[in-house]
Amino acid sequence: MRRRFIAGNWKMFNGPSATSEFMSAFVPKLASSEDIASNINKGMMEVAVFAPFVSLDAATKGKEGSPLIVGAQNMHWEKSGAFTGEVSAPMLKELGCTHVIIGHSERRHIFRETSEDLHKKLLAALEENLTPVFCVGELLEERESGSTFDVIRKQLMAGLKVMDGSDVADKIIVAYEPVWAIGTGKTASSEDAQEVCAFIRKLLADTFGEGVAEKTIILYGGSVKPENTASILSMKDIDGVLVGGASLKPDSFLGIAKAAVQ
Ligand code: PGA
Numbered sequence: 001m002r003r004r005f006i007a008g009n010w011k012m013f014n015g016p017s018a019t020s021e022f023m024s025a026f027v028p029k030l031a032s033s034e035d036i037a038s039n040i041n042k043g044m045m046e047v048a049v050f051a052p053f054v055s056l057d058a059a060t061k062g063k064e065g066s067p068l069i070v071g072a073q074n075m076h077w078e079k080s081g082a083f084t085g086e087v088s089a090p091m092l093k094e095l096g097c098t099h100v101i102i103g104h105s106e107r108r109h110i111f112r113e114t115s116e117d118l119h120k121k122l123l124a125a126l127e128e129n130l131t132p133v134f135c136v137g138e139l140l141e142e143r144e145s146g147s148t149f150d151v152i153r154k155q156l157m158a159g160l161k162v163m164d165g166s167d168v169a170d171k172i173i174v175a176y177e178p179v180w181a182i183g184t185g186k187t188a189s190s191e192d193a194q195e196v197c198a199f200i201r202k203l204l205a206d207t208f209g210e211g212v213a214e215k216t217i218i219l220y221g222g223s224v225k226p227e228n229t230a231s232i233l234s235m236k237d238i239d240g241v242l243v244g245g246a247s248l249k250p251d252s253f254l255g256i257a258k259a260a261v262q
Contacts, residue, residue: 004045004233004260005173005217005240007133008247009073009101012052019055023062026250030068033254035261040067047257049247050101050133053087060096071099071133074107077120089128099131101242103159105179109139115158122159126171133173133219133242134159136200140180149199152176156203165208169215174200175242181222183244187232193220194235201237226255233260 014022030047031037039045048069051059059070076086092100102125103118118134125132136155138148160168176196181188188196197218205213220232221242232238240260247253 001044001262002215002217002239003043004039004262005219006045006047006257006260007071007175007219007240007242008049008253009104009221009242009244010049010051010055010248011073011106011244013248014051014055016055016058019051019058020062022049022248022250023059026253027063027066027068029250029254030066030257033258036254036257039261044262045257045260048099049253050099056092056095056097069099070097071101071131072097073101073104075100075102075121075125075130077117077124079124089124089130092130093128097130099133099173100125101135101175102132103135103155105135105137105177105182109179115155118159119161122163122172126167129171131171131173133175135175135177135221135242137177137179137182137222143178143180148178148196152196152199153203156200157207160207165212168204168208169212173217173219173240174204175219175221176200177221177242183223185223187223187225187228188220190228190231190235190238193222193232194237197235197237224256226252226259229256229259 050071050073072092075089079088102121107113122132136152138151142151178188201213217239219240219242220238224241224243225246
């Protein structure tokens with residue numbers, strides 16, 4: 001059975017003090033919620049927060065002793081160099097990060113990151129043993145014009161090209177986030193999300209083999225809340241959720257983790 005992966009993407013919210021406050025409230029709640037703690041201990045679930053760069057130190061210090069995972073939302077592909085404003089994978093590791101989001105739709109569309117950039121970032125993350133959460137997703141006009149599967153195929157294959165199947169299965173998490181469902185309150189129906197996640201798994205099977213496809217963790221993201229988590233996770237090919245707005249408050253994020261207990 002694949003483990004569940006419950007991820008909070010804080011975006012440009014929760015600075016260092018808000019992060020410390022979040023950790024002081026969330027970490028004890030996570031530990032005392034018996035069903036979640038037991039799922040985590042048995043390796044059936046992982047819970048992660050992806051904090052802004054400046055809050056990562058507060059996050060890793062605040063979670064000390066807890067199995068909560070701390071990750072970053074972006075990184076550069078070079079280890080160091082003249083790249084003003086950028087942060088590298090070794091720097092993230094030094095802060096205690098183990099995971100990093102690559103290719104979130106806001107990075108693709110607002111900051112114009114290309115598939116080639118994202119491919120380089122994925123390779124650089126793997127080289128440093130950071131687990132990338134690699135995001136793919138179509139725009140509303142792409143869905144309406146019937147090109148969803150084409151867009152997903154191109155984004156996924158451009159990111160994962162030349163990779164080893166075992167890296168994909170063991171070290172990469174894929175997140176399907178339809179852009180029209182992000183921060184809009186419009187969730188894709190569980191069936192629509194399942195259809196695309198099943199398509200992703202099939203692409204992985206065709207490219208890397210059944211074994212890899214069966215092992216790979218695939219998340220859905222876009223207006224996930226405590227109330228719709230169980231229905232989304234009841235779908236066969238959806239192993240977890242990537243949550244924006246509803247991950248900012250400890251109780252709501254905990255509600256999502258509770259709904260994910262298996
Ligand atoms: P949302 O964001 O849950 O606020 O829709 C999801 C995401 O962008 O990862």
